[in-house]
Amino acid sequence: MGRAHRSRRVHKVRNMCGINGCLTRLAARQGELGERVAAMNAAIAHRGPDGSGVFEREGVALGHQRLAIIDLSNAGAQPMRSRDGALTLVFNGEIYNYLELMQELQALGCEFQSHSDSEVILHAYRTWGEGCVRRFNGMWAFAIWDEAERKLFASRDRLGVKPFFYVESEQELLFSSEIAGLRAVKPLNRANLAKLHDYLAYGYRTNNGETMFEGVRELLPGHEMVWRLEGRGAERRRYWNLDATHVALPPPAERADMFADLLRDAVRLRFRSDVPVALLQSGGIDSSVICTIVNDEIDAGHLGSLETVTAFTATHPGHAYDEAANVRALMGTCPHIRSVELTPGGEALAQDFRAYVRAMQEPMSSAPSYAHWKLMQAVRAQGIKVVINGQGADEALAGYGYYIRGYRMLDLLQTHSGAAWAEAKAIRGNMPFGWGGLLTQTVKAMLGRRLASQLRARFVEGSSAMLSPEFRRAHDGYLPDLPMAGGGRNLDRHLRGQLHDYGFNQILHYEDQSSMSQGIEIRSPFVDYRLMELAFSLPDEDKFSGGITKKILRDAFRPRVPRQIIDSKLKLGFATPFADWLKGAALQAFVRELVNSPSFKQRSLWRAGPLAAKLSDPQAALQGFPAWRFIMAALWLDEFGITNA
Numbered sequence: 001m002g003r004a005h006r007s008r009r010v011h012k013v014r015n016m017c018g019i020n021g022c023l024t025r026l027a028a029r030q031g032e033l034g035e036r037v038a039a040m041n042a043a044i045a046h047r048g049p050d051g052s053g054v055f056e057r058e059g060v061a062l063g064h065q066r067l068a069i070i071d072l073s074n075a076g077a078q079p080m081r082s083r084d085g086a087l088t089l090v091f092n093g094e095i096y097n098y099l100e101l102m103q104e105l106q107a108l109g110c111e112f113q114s115h116s117d118s119e120v121i122l123h124a125y126r127t128w129g130e131g132c133v134r135r136f137n138g139m140w141a142f143a144i145w146d147e148a149e150r151k152l153f154a155s156r157d158r159l160g161v162k163p164f165f166y167v168e169s170e171q172e173l174l175f176s177s178e179i180a181g182l183r184a185v186k187p188l189n190r191a192n193l194a195k196l197h198d199y200l201a202y203g204y205r206t207n208n209g210e211t212m213f214e215g216v217r218e219l220l221p222g223h224e225m226v227w228r229l230e231g232r233g234a235e236r237r238r239y240w241n242l243d244a245t246h247v248a249l250p251p252p253a254e255r256a257d258m259f260a261d262l263l264r265d266a267v268r269l270r271f272r273s274d275v276p277v278a279l280l281q282s283g284g285i286d287s288s289v290i291c292t293i294v295n296d297e298i299d300a301g302h303l304g305s306l307e308t309v310t311a312f313t314a315t316h317p318g319h320a321y322d323e324a325a326n327v328r329a330l331m332g333t334c335p336h337i338r339s340v341e342l343t344p345g346g347e348a349l350a351q352d353f354r355a356y357v358r359a360m361q362e363p364m365s366s367a368p369s370y371a372h373w374k375l376m377q378a379v380r381a382q383g384i385k386v387v388i389n390g391q392g393a394d395e396a397l398a399g400y401g402y403y404i405r406g407y408r409m410l411d412l413l414q415t416h417s418g419a420a421w422a423e424a425k426a427i428r429g430n431m432p433f434g435w436g437g438l439l440t441q442t443v444k445a446m447l448g449r450r451l452a453s454q455l456r457a458r459f460v461e462g463s464s465a466m467l468s469p470e471f472r473r474a475h476d477g478y479l480p481d482l483p484m485a486g487g488g489r490n491l492d493r494h495l496r497g498q499l500h501d502y503g504f505n506q507i508l509h510y511e512d513q514s515s516m517s518q519g520i521e522i523r524s525p526f527v528d529y530r531l532m533e534l535a536f537s538l539p540d541e542d543k544f545s546g547g548i549t550k551k552i553l554r555d556a557f558r559p560r561v562p563r564q565i566i567d568s569k570l571k572l573g574f575a576t577p578f579a580d581w582l583k584g585a586a587l588q589a590f591v592r593e594l595v596n597s598p599s600f601k602q603r604s605l606w607r608a609g610p611l612a613a614k615l616s617d618p619q620a621a622l623q624g625f626p627a628w629r630f631i632m633a634a635l636w637l638d639e640f641g642i643t644n645a
Contacts, residue, residue: 024059037061053066080118163178414487423547429547
């Protein structure tokens with residue numbers, strides 16, 4: 001068994017980082033590929049300010065930017081090579097079950113020179129081959145250069161928490177943790193116009209392997225890729241499919257306990273760190289459950305000698321979006337949690353907008369991504385490198401009640417029409433929405449995703465009217481459809497669609513860009529693949545019934561979480577009052593300057609005059625017009641020098 005090139009001392013090392021690579025089947029002068037990768041490293045240095053490394057051989061160069069989470073010694077430096085030099089790894093992420101895998105590999109004869117999850121990947125690949133990724137519980141994007149096979153093996157985690165962008169031609173492969181890494185060595189100044197259309201018209205960044213930049217792709221979640229120096233193209237395949245998994249369920253009365261036990265284990269795994277770990281806390285159910293678990297695990301002594309954890313909250317005093325009261329009620333039940341409240345505002349956005357757009361690198365769907373970016377800056381200023389959030393529960397457990405109630409009603413109308421009226425009354429009684437909205441959402445579920453989105457863009461948001469007719473006609477059929485299904489499967493299909501195709505990837509994308517721009521690692525217990533497999537094995541009634549969303553989560557933690565949170569009927573998410581911000585003098589002046597710029601007026605994808613009038617109207621956003629998307633897109637087109645829009 002090959003051993004890693006490191007000193008004999010055993011070190012604890014884990015990294016949250018940035019990776020880069022360049023492979024070519026063409027002749028290149030000595031050092032050329034290494035120089036290119038070094039430039040890529042420099043472009044994403046913010047992801048790993050604690051170190052930089054480059055590996056180069058004929059036809060291949062790999063690069064790494066290191067964010068040291070546990071040990072600052074060179075034991076964790078990457079690219080990491082096996083002792084015999086046959087394998088070289090660059091890795092971004094965390095393998096949470098690395099200790100268990102290390103014990104298993106040691107029993108098989110592997111000798112470790114560090115105590116790192118990085119070295120676990122190398123030994124696992126050598127022991128179990130490409131199938132090793134099925135044994136990992138974590139978030140990752142990594143690439144292994146296999147010298148004997150003259151191939152690169154790359155993998156992305158099951159849910160796509162960590163990014164892997166690439167540009168491929170017949171003779172060359174470039175990959176990076178960020179598009180900025182690719183742009184450092186390749187001119188990328190053309191937009192993927194179909195992708196941009198769906199963003200502007202509907203607010204979607206669908207998860208189809210394409211990006212906003214023409215020619216830039218991303219390895220899909222749950223997929224792996226092999227690229228050989230002696231070969232043609234790349235081999236891509238799926239190694240994990242949520243739709244093909246099913247967890248054996250206990251009797252209904254035991255399911256909440258099963259879910260709670262698994263969630264507690266996921267939290268414990270994500271506290272494997274020797275640097276302080278903080279929480280991102282809203283006043284919602286998901287982050288509140290995580291907070292109580294952390295508090296109680298500390299109390300029980302299950303998190304070592306840890307005595308206190310800091311929880312950061314973004315507050316918006318005076319706005320309906322503010323959840324500070326819920327957070328303060330929760331803190332009264334969690335003595336081991338120290339609460340810190342931060343208040344990002346619209347005045348700062350006017351000053352930050354262009355820098356924020358450059359940091360995000362692609363248009364973000366909504367203003368919460370900005371609030372998240374500001375929150376990450378404040379967290380990093382306090383010396384925190386690792387935070388835990390409650391992301392993923394809404395997609396797994398039917399949390400977005402406003403949008404999913406129609407799918408629930410449609411399923412009952414198809415399968416148990418006699419129970420539909422009782423459920424409709426329960427939804428009306430348990431959610432702050434009217435009868436008209438319930439009917440509208442049910443009809444929307446019947447129309448299918450594409451048609452419903454087109455109607456919303458035309459009659460509700462008014463976004464399609466702002467696009468040029470030529471641009472709209474050229475890309476109107478790009479959005480993937482999710483038509484109505486028979487047999488009562490619409491809610492489940494919608495949730496899977498959100499996870500795989502529509503919404504979840506947008507959240508993961510902005511969270512990675514936002515946090516890593518500040519050198520911060522985000523861990524999400526609800527995104528543990530075991531919890532996802534369990535959640536999607538549950539019947540709909542365990543997730544949404546009687547007008548109650550996330551039913552199994554509420555049942556599991558109702559005795560512990562304050563009632564005003566666990567029984568809350570309002571789903572805010574990580575909301576921000578952008579429409580109110582837009583009325584402020586600073587943003588009004590910013591928008592006026594933007595819409596009067598020559599580049600804005602000359603863009604061929606929108607009707608500049610009507611759009612300028614909309615964006616200049618401080619009431620438009622309050623009335624539902626998606627001003628954020630058009631402002632964001634205009635800035636992105638300028639900041640990244642896009643020439644074809």
